[in-house]
Amino acid sequence: MMNTHLSVFALSAILIASLGLAPAFGQTDSINVTTDKTSYEDGDTILVTGAVKDRLTGVPVSLRVVAPNGNLVTVAQIDVNADKTFSSELIAGGALMKSSGTYKITAFYGTEHRVAETTFEFAGSMGAPAASPSIKVTGTDFMVNYKITGGKLISITPDVDAHSLIIAITANQDGSLVITLPRSLIDSKMGDQDDTFFVLVDGEEVDFEETATSTDRTLTIQFPAGAEEIEIIGTVVVPEFGTIAVMILAVAIISIIAVSAKSRLSIMPRY
Numbered sequence: 001m002m003n004t005h006l007s008v009f010a011l012s013a014i015l016i017a018s019l020g021l022a023p024a025f026g027q028t029d030s031i032n033v034t035t036d037k038t039s040y041e042d043g044d045t046i047l048v049t050g051a052v053k054d055r056l057t058g059v060p061v062s063l064r065v066v067a068p069n070g071n072l073v074t075v076a077q078i079d080v081n082a083d084k085t086f087s088s089e090l091i092a093g094g095a096l097m098k099s100s101g102t103y104k105i106t107a108f109y110g111t112e113h114r115v116a117e118t119t120f121e122f123a124g125s126m127g128a129p130a131a132s133p134s135i136k137v138t139g140t141d142f143m144v145n146y147k148i149t150g151g152k153l154i155s156i157t158p159d160v161d162a163h164s165l166i167i168a169i170t171a172n173q174d175g176s177l178v179i180t181l182p183r184s185l186i187d188s189k190m191g192d193q194d195d196t197f198f199v200l201v202d203g204e205e206v207d208f209e210e211t212a213t214s215t216d217r218t219l220t221i222q223f224p225a226g227a228e229e230i231e232i233i234g235t236v237v238v239p240e241f242g243t244i245a246v247m248i249l250a251v252a253i254i255s256i257i258a259v260s261a262k263s264r265l266s267i268m269p270r271y
Contacts, residue, residue, distance in 0.1 A: 031116045033107040039121035042093040049087045052109055061086050062108040068101030081174045087150050093125035100124030142185045150175015164233040171227040180218045188234035198233040
């Protein structure tokens with residue numbers, strides 16, 4: 001009888017020990033998620049990346065961000081790439097991300113058993129609406145709004161001869177660029193009607209999506225991991241001169257005209 005009790009006790013001990021070795025919540029190997037930094041300031045871009053072990057066709061990753069007080073900050077659906085990775089960008093701050101402290105990101109995939117978590121520290125916000133990132137176009141006074149996932153936008157430079165914009169990027173994985181182009185910066189026209197832009201990624205023409213208003217055109221461009229350059233070709237692009245350069249050129253022209261006029265007056269015969 002004592003042997004029976006000992007066997008039951010031993011079995012119970014084994015079960016307790018096994019439970020103690022079970023994976024903690026969010027630490028399964030079926031999905032992982034992380035951020036590019038551990039802490040952020042107001043207005044910073046939070047790059048969220050991750051990967052799944054088994055890709056489910058047509059099933060997105062659900063991303064949830066929760067504030068230190070338990071309030072929901074945002075929810076997003078993210079497509080999983082062919083290489084089983086996923087990524088998304090969030091802007092730190094705004095009406096729902098005001099408090100300083102530890103924020104929790106939870107990624108769900110397929111079922112409740114495919115869950116991963118990570119956290120980041122936020123310094124706090126005054127609650128102003130989060131602005132889209134923007135970048136100045138080299139040699140001009142234009143600021144262009146954009147959103148990029150899977151990489152980083154480095155610079156935008158006009159090519160006046162080619163009527164295009166050259167966009168330098170780094171891409172650590174497949175991603176997309178959403179960029180809003182003022183018509184006064186670059187446009188593509190056939191007479192009075194809008195014409196289609198040509199978009200090249202590392203010299204290869206690619207398809208893209210576009211929405212347009214009377215003042216700007218917004219392009220959504222997909223790019224592969226390792227891409228370095230996106231070129232947007234239209235029919236007209238602003239000359240590579242900023243306001244200051246134009247003013248200097250205008251002053252120079254006026255000075256030349258004034259000197260020429262004075263020279264002509266000095267050589268005219270006097271009667």
